[in-house]
Amino acid sequence: MQVITLSDLECDYLNARQCCTKLNIWVIPKLIAHAVLIPAFLFYGYWLLALINLPILGWMTFEFLTVPSGNTGVFDPTEIYNRGQLKRHMRQCMIFLGWYLISFFIYMYWKRGVAPGNWKRVLLVIAHPDDECMFFGPTLVEVVRRGGKVYVVCLSSGEQGGTGDVRKRELFAACSALGVPQADVVVYRCCDLADGPHNSWSPLLVARLVSHHAHVRSADVLLTFDRYGVSYHENHVSAWRGVVLAVRNALCPEHSQAYALETVNILRKYSVFFDCFLSRCTSNIIFIASLDDHSKIVKAMSTGHPSQYIWFRRLFMYFSRYAYINTYKRIIGK
């Protein structure tokens, strides 16, 4: 509103007196609202929001207390055109707007708890060791925290990114750091499931493996990539094709449901946790990692997969939304 009022003054739709009267009315209510908001944020545990709003409150108080005597308020009609004050007020309003926007996204990120609570026995079908940390971390951490069991089936040992043995051991270590014991992790090393961005795997073979593990583990939920496989990696897409085939041919336990991790466009992919608002609007099944959860996922990746933790994957773990947010779409049988 302040921006509009100041623009009206700049365009001569309002005179200086009208503009300053309008703006000064809101100075004290805004100050009080911020003073009340900060303890409210602290009370509900939104400490980061309280912290980032503290400088705003400090600045507003300073401005209010240092109004020169004789002026009508923070905005004074006789001074607003002097010494570039109008420009300064405009700039300040834009900074405040940006600040509010960031606060809003942090609030949306923090307001967690829309993950489905009835996922008790989850079978995660991935293509390579490290997929579990890089793409499915928020889900695994949340399911384990709620007392659910997670079983991981890794269809290849990722031999393109290192030796199969090392990567297999790394997967066990990373899963263990995420709360999934080694006994619940299976890694395949098979020439029909060769690792490679252009290697397509037989959907029937994948479907059979998925079906076997889903029955052995009595899985109630199956998770995998979607048709775009996050990065269009052919192995990820093959995992999806196999799960779809298993679901469509009723090869999975009757009570089970399958979900595909949604692939988002590149802008959303690298939007850290700022994608939380759009994710909430577009998906019903959403897992959002807290900052603690995120450090747990990064630690699992860095200590569990040292051979893979090179610079671009380090950046991915901090800037990709998959390290903070997972959203899913149901894979329908018929």
Ligand SMILES: [Zn+2]
């Ligand atoms: Zn992968």
